[in-house]
Every structure is written in structure tokens, then in C-alpha cells.
Amino acid sequence: MNKGTKQFETRVIHDGYDSVDHFGSLTPPLYQTSTFTFGNAQQGEQRFAGEEEGYIYSRLGNPTVRVLEERMASLENGKGALAFGSGMAAVSAILFHLLKAGDHILCSRGVYGCTFGLLEMLEEKFNITHDYINLSTEEEIRKFITNDTSCIYVETPINPTMELIDLSLVCKIAKEHNLPVVVDNTFCSPYLQQPLDIGANYIVHSATKYICGHGDVIGGILVGDSLEQMNHIRMTTQKDVGGIMSPFDAWLLIRGLKTLPVRMDRHCESAQKIAGYLKKHKSIKAIHFPGLKDDPNHAIAHTQMKQYGGLIAFEIDGTKEMAQTFMNELKMIKIAVSLGDAETLIQHPASMTHAVVPVEVREQMGITDTLLRLSIGLEAWEDVCEDLDQAFKKLHGMALRLS
Numbered sequence: 001m002n003k004g005t006k007q008f009e010t011r012v013i014h015d016g017y018d019s020v021d022h023f024g025s026l027t028p029p030l031y032q033t034s035t036f037t038f039g040n041a042q043q044g045e046q047r048f049a050g051e052e053e054g055y056i057y058s059r060l061g062n063p064t065v066r067v068l069e070e071r072m073a074s075l076e077n078g079k080g081a082l083a084f085g086s087g088m089a090a091v092s093a094i095l096f097h098l099l100k101a102g103d104h105i106l107c108s109r110g111v112y113g114c115t116f117g118l119l120e121m122l123e124e125k126f127n128i129t130h131d132y133i134n135l136s137t138e139e140e141i142r143k144f145i146t147n148d149t150s151c152i153y154v155e156t157p158i159n160p161t162m163e164l165i166d167l168s169l170v171c172k173i174a175k176e177h178n179l180p181v182v183v184d185n186t187f188c189s190p191y192l193q194q195p196l197d198i199g200a201n202y203i204v205h206s207a208t209k210y211i212c213g214h215g216d217v218i219g220g221i222l223v224g225d226s227l228e229q230m231n232h233i234r235m236t237t238q239k240d241v242g243g244i245m246s247p248f249d250a251w252l253l254i255r256g257l258k259t260l261p262v263r264m265d266r267h268c269e270s271a272q273k274i275a276g277y278l279k280k281h282k283s284i285k286a287i288h289f290p291g292l293k294d295d296p297n298h299a300i301a302h303t304q305m306k307q308y309g310g311l312i313a314f315e316i317d318g319t320k321e322m323a324q325t326f327m328n329e330l331k332m333i334k335i336a337v338s339l340g341d342a343e344t345l346i347q348h349p350a351s352m353t354h355a356v357v358p359v360e361v362r363e364q365m366g367i368t369d370t371l372l373r374l375s376i377g378l379e380a381w382e383d384v385c386e387d388l389d390q391a392f393k394k395l396h397g398m399a400l401r402l403s
């Protein structure tokens with residue numbers, strides 16, 4: 001297979017696998033094994049010495065997991081990829097790789113709640129400090145780079161407020177200072193955004209979300225622009241810290257990944273329609289969706305995203321209690337964290353995904369008590385709107401009773 005020459009929609013199905021090597025099996029087989037036997041003692045010695053290609057033990061590599069890794073490397077236009085047992089295992093692996101005690105990280109203003117927790121832990125235990133900044137102007141970025149800064153860590157769109165970071169600006173300045181840029185690409189998936197092409201060096205994914213697409217796996221992926229670095233991470237951080245992905249989870253992810261472009265098109269198309277509906281609703285104070293023409297992030301979205309994504313954040317005009325009542329009144333839409341599944345999900349970031357973030361920081365991040373985040377599923381968008389609509393009517397009744 002000539003890697004990288006076919007279209008994304010084709011590579012997502014074929015790259016990293018050749019059925020000829022597997023008895024013609026159309027689907028990549030599940031190698032549910034912990035270890036691999038050696039033909040003789042010398043072969044074992046050669047494998048350990050790296051003098052002969054081949055598998056040794058599944059924490060160091062597994063053929064099913066390898067198919068997923070090679071496919072993801074191709075989809076992100078990277079040189080290598082590693083699969084982990086969760087998105088957080090991928091995030092922690094790249095930070096362990098890039099950082100040492102006393103270093104400093106420059107971060108986008110908002111990051112995933114557990115990434116926030118990990119950064120706190122790194123500071124407490126290893127004096128690795130961090131600054132959360134807007135990353136929106138050249139002057140601001142330069143101002144915060146110190147002699148100890150050893151990477152820039154970016155989430156875009158930012159969870160859950162859907163603000164975007166201009167990746168080409170960040171990568172340009174990072175290059176001048178010789179700093180690696182890590183991008184959490186979970187919200188876009190490689191189908192909507194390919195940060196390595198813009199100049200980033202590492203991509204992390206919570207594969208749990210759009211890559212899986214079916215809400216049945218927890219997994220993470222790290223992609224890099226240097227095969228040498230990725231091989232080094234495989235044989236150090238991944239092997240010795242050990243947060244690897246199981247072969248069965250890799251098998252499910254290979255299966256889910258095949259439909260990524262088809263699913264993303266539907267998620268994005270429905271989100272656009274539902275955002276249009278929400279924007280006009282009188283019970284809403286604010287809406288954050290880069291696909292809306294007057295959204296402050298609309299212009300950046302055009303430069304770096306193929307479509308606007310499947311997530312919408314909006315603020316109920318009222319109190320926290322009203323936001324929770326609204327959630328409770330939904331009939332089809334499920335109350336759950338996570339995103340990118342076939343089912344439309346709603347969550348309350350201030351009390352759920354971002355509950356660990358101190359309230360002042362949360363407010364700086366724009367996460368108010370009435371902010372809700374919707375992950376648009378694959379249902380008919382009209383049915384999602386209908387469910388939102390009937391819950392708004394109940395809320396309206398409640399507001400009238402209170403007044």
C-alpha cells in the first residue's frame with residue numbers, strides 16, 4: 001500500500017494493513033496475546049538487541065495495535081503513532097517525554113479537566129510550572145516564554161467553550177524558539193484538522209471520542225512528526241510507564257475509525273442546523289459554535305478546520321438550577337460526559353468535567369454555572385431540536401412560576 005498518496009476517506013479504511021500478511025483476512029485479526037514465542041534462544045536475543053524485526057511482548061508492540069498506530073500516523077500526516085490505554089495516558093506520555101523537573105509549559109487558556117489536574121500534579125511533585133494564556137498575539141506568546149519553557153501545549157477548539165487558537169501563529173513563534181508544540185486534536189479528529197501540517201510536532205487524541213465513535217472504548221493516541229522520537233517514546237515512556245492499549249480496544253477502534261469521515265460529516269451538518277435553532281431561542285444568553293457567522297472564532301476556523309465540528313456550548317438565561325432542570329427535562333438526549341458518540345449527549349461543565357478547576361479559573365475560562373455542552377450525535381437533527389424544544393418549554397413554564 002502506497003501510504004499517503006490516497007485520499008483521507010480511503011486511507012482511513014486501508015492504511016497500515018495488508019490482508020496478504022494475514023491469510024487474506026479482510027478485517028485485521030485480533031492478536032489477543034500477551035507474549036510472542038521465539039523460534040530459538042538466539043532469535044530472542046536478536047529481538048531484544050533490536051537486530052531482528054519482530055514482536056516480543058504486547059506492552060512493547062502488538063500487531064493489532066500496530067495497525068491502528070500506522071493508520072493514525074497516516075491520517076495525521078505524521079511519521080509515527082503510539083496507542084495508549086486512555087487519552088490521559090497519551091497526554092501524560094508526551095509530557096513525561098518532553099519535560100524534566102523545573103521546566104515550564106505554556107498552555108492554551110482552557111484545557112481538558114484532567115489535563116488541568118495533571119499539570120497541577122507536575123507542578124506539585126516536580127516543580128514543572130505552567131501558564132495558561134490566550135496565545136492570541138505574537139507579543140503575548142513571546143512575553144510568557146522563559147528559559148525554562150520546554151513546550152507549548154494547545155487545545156483547539158478549547159473544551160468546552162469552543163474558542164479556537166490560531167495554530168499557524170503559535171507554531172511560527174514556537175519554531176523561532178525551538179519549542180515543540182503539542183496539540184490535543186480530540187475535538188476535531190484528523191478529518192477536520194491536521195495540526196502537523198501547520199507545524200505542530202505532536203498530536204494527542206482521546207480516541208474514546210470521535211475516533212471510536214461508538215462509546216465503547218477508552219483509548220488514546222499520540223502522533224509525532226519524527227519517527228526517531230516516536231520510537232524513542234515507544235521504548236521509554238510507553239514501555240516503562242506502561243499505559244498501553246489492549247489489542248481488543250485497538251480492534252474496536254480500527255472498526256470505528258473506518259466510518260470517521262461519514263460520521264463527522266453528519267455530526268457537523270447536524271450541529272450547524274441545531275446551532276442555528278439554538279441561536280434564535282429566547283431562553284439562551286450565549287452560544288459558542290465556530291460555524292455561526294458572527295462567532296468570534298469563525299474566521300480562524302476557516303483557516304485551519306475543514307468543518308466546524310459537532311460540539312455546541314450554550315448558556316441558559318437563568319440560574320444553575322434552571323440549567324439543571326433543563327437537562328433533567330430532556331427525553332432523548334442523554335446526560336453524560338464524553339463526546340463524539342452516535343447518541344447526542346449533554347453535560348454541565350462547571351459541575352462535571354471542569355468541577356476540579358477552581359471557580360476563579362473557571363470563570364476566566366468562560367465556564368459559567370449556566371453553560372451546557374452538547375455533543376451532537378448521529379440522530380436526525382430534527383429529533384434533537386424537538387427534544388431541546390420541549391425541555392425549553394418546561395423551563396419557560398418554570399420561569400413564569402418563579403416570576
Ligand SMILES: *Cc1c(COP(=O)(O)O)cnc(C)c1O
Pocket residue numbers: 086087088089112114155159184186187205206207208209218219220
Ligand atoms: C476526553 C478527553 C481527554 C481525555 O481522554 P480519555 O480518553 O478520557 O483519557 C483529553 N482531551 C480532551 C479534549 C478530551 O475530550
